Amino acid sequence: MELLEWLKALGFRTPSWLRVCANLQEILDAIGALDEARHGFDYDTDGAVLKINEFDARERLQGRETARAPKWAMAYKFQPDRAVTRLKGITMQVGRTGALTPVAELEPVVLSGAEIRRATLHNEDQIRLKDIRIGDRVVIQRAGEVIPEVVESVPSERTGDEEPFVMPDRCPVCGAAVVKQKVSDGTKEEAASRCENLLCPAQLARRLEFFAQRKALDLESVGGIVADKLVETKMVQDPLDLFDLSEEQLGLLNLGTPTEPRQFGRKHAAKVIAALQRTRTLPLARWLFGLAIPNVGEITAHGVAKFHQTLSEAAQSPLLADVVSLDRAYQLADQVNPRSNKNKPADETERTKREERYQQLVTEIEVIGRRLEAKGFARQTGEATARPANFVTEVGPVAAGSLLNYFTSDLGRKTLRRLESLGIHPRSDGPGQAEGPFAGKTVVLTGSLAVLTRQQAAEEIRQRGGNVTTSVSSKTHLVIAGENAGQKLQEAQALGIKVLTEQQFLELIGSPQAKPKPPQGSLF
Numbered sequence: 001m002e003l004l005e006w007l008k009a010l011g012f013r014t015p016s017w018l019r020v021c022a023n024l025q026e027i028l029d030a031i032g033a034l035d036e037a038r039h040g041f042d043y044d045t046d047g048a049v050l051k052i053n054e055f056d057a058r059e060r061l062q063g064r065e066t067a068r069a070p071k072w073a074m075a076y077k078f079q080p081d082r083a084v085t086r087l088k089g090i091t092m093q094v095g096r097t098g099a100l101t102p103v104a105e106l107e108p109v110v111l112s113g114a115e116i117r118r119a120t121l122h123n124e125d126q127i128r129l130k131d132i133r134i135g136d137r138v139v140i141q142r143a144g145e146v147i148p149e150v151v152e153s154v155p156s157e158r159t160g161d162e163e164p165f166v167m168p169d170r171c172p173v174c175g176a177a178v179v180k181q182k183v184s185d186g187t188k189e190e191a192a193s194r195c196e197n198l199l200c201p202a203q204l205a206r207r208l209e210f211f212a213q214r215k216a217l218d219l220e221s222v223g224g225i226v227a228d229k230l231v232e233t234k235m236v237q238d239p240l241d242l243f244d245l246s247e248e249q250l251g252l253l254n255l256g257t258p259t260e261p262r263q264f265g266r267k268h269a270a271k272v273i274a275a276l277q278r279t280r281t282l283p284l285a286r287w288l289f290g291l292a293i294p295n296v297g298e299i300t301a302h303g304v305a306k307f308h309q310t311l312s313e314a315a316q317s318p319l320l321a322d323v324v325s326l327d328r329a330y331q332l333a334d335q336v337n338p339r340s341n342k343n344k345p346a347d348e349t350e351r352t353k354r355e356e357r358y359q360q361l362v363t364e365i366e367v368i369g370r371r372l373e374a375k376g377f378a379r380q381t382g383e384a385t386a387r388p389a390n391f392v393t394e395v396g397p398v399a400a401g402s403l404l405n406y407f408t409s410d411l412g413r414k415t416l417r418r419l420e421s422l423g424i425h426p427r428s429d430g431p432g433q434a435e436g437p438f439a440g441k442t443v444v445l446t447g448s449l450a451v452l453t454r455q456q457a458a459e460e461i462r463q464r465g466g467n468v469t470t471s472v473s474s475k476t477h478l479v480i481a482g483e484n485a486g487q488k489l490q491e492a493q494a495l496g497i498k499v500l501t502e503q504q505f506l507e508l509i510g511s512p513q514a515k516p517k518p519p520q521g522s523l524f
Contacts, residue, residue: 031048047075047076049074057072058070060382080141089105091103091172094173094203095206096206100192101192102167104119106119111141111148114142116142121150124165124167131153132153133153133165136162137158138154171202174199176197176200180192198411208222208230208236215298217279230253238414238418239290240419243424248269284426284427285298285302288301288403293402295398295399295403297399302462306394314403315407315408326372329361330388362388376394437464439464439465441466442467442469442478443461443466444469444478446482446485447489450502471488472488472497479499480499482502
């Protein structure tokens, strides 16, 4: 707050509605006051954001944050528009990871200007918690103002004919067993039920669709129905099977029915074959993302690729193994800490034993953390004298563990062998140019680009030492704005962040598509 007041005094535009809260009740009161005041703002809002006020505390909390979710801030969403309708039935969707998601089949109802026929029910636990039954009158809303979800049932309108939901013990697509896996620490089960069969057609189709998306391998025309049909006809049982298909085979693919056939066509097939050839030279990060490894998103994939040259290096990475070991040491240190208020020693003997073990773990954390720090894969945050030291790693422990587990699994080993047989050897672009125009800079892309795709522009930035993120903040150094740029451009202008047009960006990277006009002045 002191920083914001200082910036305001200097003439910067700062948020007009802020409160400093000392306890939970003050937080709730502030949220209520904001809910009343927000309708008079000259912009739309859908919630409040709670932030830790002390920068030092934020630093200490960074060790557990994800790429998009800092742990020192949390969103509170205001109640969106709601409607009541009838739940006619519950069907199951099977995702690329095998997770079964219950979907509510509803009597059509208009909500926020859109007709809603289906809505998510999240998982079995949520259905049980909300006591939702087939045939119920239910309240629905659009979560985050976008995705329809069932909020609750209306028990007072029940007739007695409603039926409780029972999660199937077999996959509705392939018939394999459905299980709930243990979470990473092994103490409890996941909320999601999963189909155990990695060859389940639904999983295969969704993995294929993920593999082909623009941010991954960018295989034009291999979308939802095409992916479904390729798996249904057994032309593809693994995304890498695409490389075995000929243009003729793809062209004859029937996207319709036996009675009403509709061929994929040679033109579309030729585009897919050409795109497949381009994937052979795509960088390691794109392949890591496209393989749909659990918990390895686009940003994590680029983080891994910065420190590993090949898939084999990433699969056997001592850096990732150290991240997992560091996290395990932190968890154990928390458990045995003799000064813990939640888990106090039973007596002095136990206190002595735990103190000895705790000091061993503190030393282990220091050794692993310094080793990662020396490689540039971690940095120490918080107070330098803190015990144990707090290290933030380039890739989080969940993602690191998932990636290592994937490549030791049958599927992961098979993927490595298959890529080798296909002569595909994805390599990293490296950490980028240390002295490039974007070195050490955080860049956001917004609007429609005419010459390059967003993905191509992002790769150009990363190759020149920059980091590409999806949202504008005070840490953003540069925004590249195409046509019809919206809120992100406005946020950048409000924060005084440098904005480049696509033409200026092309000039900066020396693109042959740029008009012959040299860039003027210094960018930063």
